[in-house]
Amino acid sequence: MGNKRLVQGNEACVEGALKAGARFFAGYPITPSTEIAELMAEKLPLVGGVFMQMEDEIASIATIIGASIAGAKALTATSGPGFSLMQENLGFAAMTEVPLVVVNVTRGGPSTGTPTKASQGDFMQARWGCHGDHPVIVLAPSSVQEVYDLTITAFNMAEKYMVPVVLLYDEVVGHLREGVKLASSQAVIDREMPTVSPSEYLPYATGDGLIPKLAPFGSGYRYHMSGLSHDETGFPTSNPATIEKLLIRLNDKIEKNRKDIIKYKAYDLDDAQVIFLAYGSPVRSALQVQKEARARGEKVGLIQLKTLWPFPHELLADVFAATKADFIIPELSLGQLADEVSKSVPQAKITRVNRNDGALITPAQLEQALKGVL
Amino acid sequence: MNKNWELIISGSGGQGAILAGIIFAEAALANGYNVIQTQSYGPEARGGASRSEVMISHEELAYPKVQACNLMVAMTQESLDKYADMLADDGVLLTDQDIDASALKKSIRVYKAPIFATVEKLQKPMVANILVLGILNTISGIVKPENLSAAIQARVPAATISINLKALEEGIQIGKKLVNA
Amino acid sequence: MNYKQMLRQNKMPHIWCPGCGHGMVLAAFLRALAQKELDPNNVAVISGIGCSSRASGYLDFNTLHTTHGRAIPFATGIKMAKPNLKVIVLTGDGDSTAIGGNHLIHAARRNIDLTVIVFNNNIYGMTSGQYSPLTPHMKLATTAPYGNFDYPFDLVNLAKGAGATFVARGATSQPRHLEKLISQGLDHNGFSLVEVVTQCPTYFGRKNKMGSPVDMLQWQRENTSTSGKEGTIPLGVFVQEERPEYGANYLQLVKTVAEGKSGE
Structure with a gap:
């Protein structure tokens, strides 16, 4: 402490x-x-x-x-x-x-x-x-x-x-x-530098991988960078195949690394009949209610999303397949998160708890929602 | 004492209610408690009634806001009137001797202290918030006095440390009188 | 150094129309830059969106083609992160005085060491001829079919008022004079702006019946003056003053703060 x-x-x-x-x-x-x-x-x-x-x-x-x-x-x-x-x-x-x-x-x-x-x-x-x-x-x-x-x-x-x-x-x-604790065991990751010489360098060539090695300006690698659709050299292209390839790669570098990127925290899911799903401050309210419900012997779990995008559709689908649980989704909006969840688990029963007055969702609100589901 | 404290320190904007909450939270953290401090922000915090909330517990805390306040400081009539409803039936109120707390439920324990008369005597009205912390901690016994003193020294401007520590000591003495009364 | 060595020859031909003045501005800029004998690895050229902003791609430096109007803040980030780089912004009249006008005046106010060259052809060329904040009053454009009822900025005075420490105006009709102005701008330690009066025969010229590119250059000769002739567009250096540069000031602050801290 x-x-x-x-x-x-x-x-x-x-x-x-x-x-x-x-x-x-x-x-x-x-x-x-x-x-x-x-x-x-x-x-x-x-x-x-x-x-x-x-x-x-x-x-x-x-x-x-x-x-x-x-x-x-x-x-x-x-x-x-x-x-x-x-x-x-x-x-x-x-x-x-x-x-x-x-x-x-x-x-x-x-x-x-x-x-x-x-x-x-x-x-x-x-x-x-x-x-x-x-x-x-x-x-x-x-x-x-x-x-x-x-x-x-x-x-x-x-x-x-x-x-x-x-x-x-x-x-x-x-x-x-x-x-x-202002300390972390996470290693700090720094940008990878090119491994080829400046004369062989293509800034957006990614080889077998999906991620380019962009040399900082002033490091001896002179190249062009543009917001226009571009090829491996970085220069604009109007070639349809090159345009499409770039767009696919840009998105694939995230999509194909979902496992590494998606972070979440799960509480008591194994036998859960009801699962709170939240991110941000509503997690705090849900966590209190989830703990109190467990103490009463109610089969309630909680998923806290730490990565929102890419959205963890597969996680929610797996959890639902295993538990067939109902979801309660508290959020400080009209239901942007709940809408996305309904794409992951279209068969699940989802109870929305929305608050839009600037105040936090209270544990009392969530207790009431839980009573309605159990 | 093994219990959860849900503390509200309220006053008018500029009285230092928010800083007092931060200092008390820091002292409680040093004392080994889990703490969460929040406050009202924005135009409402300038003038008018403002408040700082501190959750203090030996258990893990999740929900950050006060749900049933069992310890409240009200430094003005306006702040008492505005937040009195948040006080639990078995709650404790600390307020100035000149403030009217007669509308509160009889089950609430009310401590009335010469807060502003004392800071007037010290000729430093801005240390009222620290004086209040001295009283508050003496009547509640939540943190060790040395932790409170250390937190004050860490958070007030360096040039004002000695006057603030004097206010703290005055508060402790007032608190002792209230407890023994 | 021959300025042609600074071009990415494999990116030629450029996209500019026959008779467009932008190649003349680029050549004047490169001739001026060639005299400085800089390591091309230490030169960064930043541009926004528009005809002029395509220039960055033709140059064998660190080149960055950004979003519309924003070249100056991008350049600001590069300069502040790597102060040893020579950072130059190539931009147009729409890019720098309409959508990017706010960034222009604030960079001038800071006196950050950037050289901004504004290719002023009085029109949005890339989108085929709409009026810009530098299109003269009652001139024609596709969005001003009855004449432009807006009044234009005087860019030199705008930059001056905003605190730029070097402000000049040249014209493509006087390429050697223009080269000299740009050279002075590049040498200046602080925010330097060179406005270049250039011709767009395809849109501005055709719409306003100004004749061939040669006629447009002839118009420039008759309507600009380095000697302040009454009723002409003045050319020359209008502001040249020494004021502490933003990045140098910042480094001084860092030094002072670090010393203050170690002295505690």
Whole structure:
């Protein structure tokens, strides 16, 4: 216990990013993510990193993409409205395969919405916010410790898969303070450098694998990078076969690595008749109710999703095949998660518990839902 | 004492209720408890009534917000009126001697302390929140006094440490009188 | 160094129309750059979207073709992450003053060491001839069939007002003069902007009945002046001043903060 510190969610994100090797932050203030920018402004200069406050969120993500292209591990932090503004360049990073981390601390929407209250209305925006079929990884912590741990994971996955990673957590998780160990056993993953000489180098040739080795600008490998559909050289192409091949590979590098990317935590599933399924702050409510129900002898389980995208359809299908359990899905939206789950387990009975007033779903609400199912 | 504490510290924006919650959570963490601290944010936290919530338990905590408050500090009439409904029937209230708590259920234990009269005497109104922590911890016995003192020193501006520690000591003395009364 | 060595010859021919001024701007830029004898590994050329922004792909440097209007913040990230790189932005009038106008003024305000060359042909060429913020009042465009009732920016004064420490304007009708201006911009330590008056015979010229590319260059000769002749578009250097550069300032801050910390 003694080595735990009282840390706020957004502070844990900063500590995790620095631990993962992040040395570049560009952002624009927005509630409820602003503490991340403030702490980065304080801490990055101390480790020789760069902090920049930009003119808007579009510039913020463009600047960190530039920094990452030059070799830095870079992040920005924002909330729903700013995340919307970042979408075009998030697509650019997906298309050009530039690793970076975007932290979206979610608040009520649409529009200015409810800046100081929690919401999970960005579940789909995090996956499908930008145009085109693009790869993206979305991770979702539900405690301060998980914010720290998954921020490190986010950078590792970004560098490993050469893809933008979104860290998605709601205002409650961002602002609560808990005892946390600011230490991790996760090894830090750094970008792979090309193994061929500059004269033989093709930036987007992936050999037998799916992931390119992009040399940082200024490292002696001169090449062209473009958001246009491109071939292995990086130059634009209008060849239909090359265009399709690129799009398939971009998405396959995530789809074919689902096992490595999909993280979750399961509680008491084996004999479960009812399973709570949640991510973010509703996990906290569900966990309390699940524990109390087990103590009463009720066969209740819980699945906490830590990876939201790619969505763990196969996990849910397997669990349902084994248990035939009913699902209760609490979420701070009209049902974006529940809709996706119904694709995984179309036969399952799903009870939705939705809350859209900015407050957390209470254990009492979930107790009531549980009574209706058992 | 083996019990779960669900603490609310409330006051008007600027009185330091939120910082007091953070400091008390840090002291409880150092004391070996599991803790979660949350607070009200935004326009409502500027002026008006604001609150800091601290969950304190030897068991694992999941749900982060207070469900049945068994320990409340109300530093203003407005904050008491706004949050009184959150107090459990067997809860404890600590408030200033000039605040009217007569509307509360009789089962609630009310401690009235000379909070603002004392900080006026110290000529430092901004240390009221720390004085309150001294009283609160003395009547509840949740953390060791040295853990509270360490948390205060870690979280208040360096230049104000000595006046804050003086406020803490005053609070402890007031708390002792209340307990013995 | 011959400037042609800086071209990716296998990417020729370029996509620009016959008579377009963009090749002349690119050649002036490369002639200026060739004099600097830089290691091409340490040069990064960033562009946005539009006809001019295709230029980056033709150059044998670290080249980045970004999203519409955003070349400057991308370049900012590269420069701040690797300050030893010479970072140049090639952009057009729509890219830099409409969709990217906000980034332009903020980069100027910061005085970050980028050289921004604006290929100003008064029109959106890539999308076939819509008016831009630099299309003169009442000129014709596909989206201004009755004349452009917007008023244009004066880009030189805009950059000046935003705090750019080097601002110049050249024209494709005076390529040697243009080369000199770009050379000075490249030498400048801080934010430098060179606006280049260039011709789009395909859209702007045809729509406004300006004749052949040669006629358009002749128009430029008659309507621009390096001596401030009344009623002409002035060419030359308009701002050249020393002010601490953003990246250098940042490194100084890092140093000061680190020293302060070790002194604790």
